[in-house]
Amino acid sequence: MRKIENSNGTWLYRFLIKTFIIVFGILVFWILGFFLEDIEDIKGPIYNTIERSYLDLDLLKNQEKLEDQIKDISRKQVKNQNEISIVKNSSKNLQSTINQLMSLKRLALENSKIITISEEEQLSRSVETFLKNQETYQDLNIELAQILENKQILEIKKQEIEKKLKDQRTEARKEYNKLLKNHNLKLAFLQILILLPFLIGGIYLILKKKSSNYFLVFVGYGIAVFFKIFLVIHRYFPSRYFKYILILGLLFTVIKILIYLINIIKNPKKQWLLKQYREGYEKFLCPICQYPIRRGPRKFLYWTRRTIGKVPLPHNHTIEKDKPYSCPSCGTVLFEECSVCHEIKHALLPTCCHCGSKKEKTLNTEEK
Numbered sequence: 001m002r003k004i005e006n007s008n009g010t011w012l013y014r015f016l017i018k019t020f021i022i023v024f025g026i027l028v029f030w031i032l033g034f035f036l037e038d039i040e041d042i043k044g045p046i047y048n049t050i051e052r053s054y055l056d057l058d059l060l061k062n063q064e065k066l067e068d069q070i071k072d073i074s075r076k077q078v079k080n081q082n083e084i085s086i087v088k089n090s091s092k093n094l095q096s097t098i099n100q101l102m103s104l105k106r107l108a109l110e111n112s113k114i115i116t117i118s119e120e121e122q123l124s125r126s127v128e129t130f131l132k133n134q135e136t137y138q139d140l141n142i143e144l145a146q147i148l149e150n151k152q153i154l155e156i157k158k159q160e161i162e163k164k165l166k167d168q169r170t171e172a173r174k175e176y177n178k179l180l181k182n183h184n185l186k187l188a189f190l191q192i193l194i195l196l197p198f199l200i201g202g203i204y205l206i207l208k209k210k211s212s213n214y215f216l217v218f219v220g221y222g223i224a225v226f227f228k229i230f231l232v233i234h235r236y237f238p239s240r241y242f243k244y245i246l247i248l249g250l251l252f253t254v255i256k257i258l259i260y261l262i263n264i265i266k267n268p269k270k271q272w273l274l275k276q277y278r279e280g281y282e283k284f285l286c287p288i289c290q291y292p293i294r295r296g297p298r299k300f301l302y303w304t305r306r307t308i309g310k311v312p313l314p315h316n317h318t319i320e321k322d323k324p325y326s327c328p329s330c331g332t333v334l335f336e337e338c339s340v341c342h343e344i345k346h347a348l349l350p351t352c353c354h355c356g357s358k359k360e361k362t363l364n365t366e367e368k
């Protein structure tokens with residue numbers, strides 16, 4: 001039995017291969033992340049430590065002392081306000097009592113009645129208590145005013161200290177951001193330094209092993225490493241610089257792809273040239289100049305690459321014996337006689353469809 005070369009396998013095998021290549025790329029991306037996580041464990045600058053080196057300890061102590069004093073005064077203020085409220089309510093009640101007693105006394109005088117001694121004493125005690133409450137009320141208001149004044153003075157001092165501490169914290173924050181930036185750049189360079197050998201290895205395998213059976217595995221590996229480096233750059237480098245790195249990287253990639261495609265067209269490899277010839281024969285178009293191959297039942301028909309499947313073949317055509325055929329547009333020999341079985345075969349394809357024999361030289365690249 002004749003050996004079948006370059007078999008692509010069934011669609012299931014092709015699907016499984018592509019699926020496992022994707023899984024392989026994800027696993028490579030995953031394991032590279034484990035390496036980078038160890039680097040990220042390197043401790044960076046601690047803000048509290050830097051802040052303590054910039055802040056004046058005396059100012060901090062004074063701030064804490066003032067905060068305690070303000071809290072004490074606030075408690076006194078609340079207590080004083082509660083006492084004022086109690087005295088005020090008591091005075092209101094006494095005033096109401098005095099008004100009632102005065103009304104009774106006035107009615108008694110109008111009716112020529114004698115006011116009892118107890119009523120006179122009760123009225124006198126109420127008036128005396130009311131006057132004392134008024135004095136207490138005034139003293140409490142004076143004390144409250146003094147408390148508010150002292151509190152305001154303490155708050156002004158506290159604000160002055162907080163302003164000085166704010167300026168010192170601003171300097172500490174600047175120093176922290178500077179150290180953190182340097183730390184992140186250090187982590188980025190270390191991570192990229194670890195990933196570069198993997199990336200160089202992936203690029204080498206992709207460029208040098210294009211004809212290997214494991215080429216897609218190398219591509220999946222290279223994409224995983226490249227994407228990991230892309231994420232590292234995006235994470236640690238400022239967006240201002242990252243956009244230039246990204247654009248330059250994309251420009252380099254696009255230029256390489258354009259050069260690769262142009263080289264394929266100008267100097268096609270065997271596999272690409274064979275694919276071009278096969279697609280041309282399938283569409284009944286000259287693989288070289290795309291002119292229709294008018295032979296057999298299609299001798300008098302017109303079609304294009306898009307309409308080839310829509311043009312019906314004539315039912316009453318006469319069967320002619322196959323003959324050698326050349327493209328009338330570019331002169332390329334498309335069908336020729338097989339040197340083994342002497343049947344007419346595709347001139348640009350390597351194998352005879354009748355006897356299965358192969359030509360020693362088939363493609364233009366080999367003839368050159």
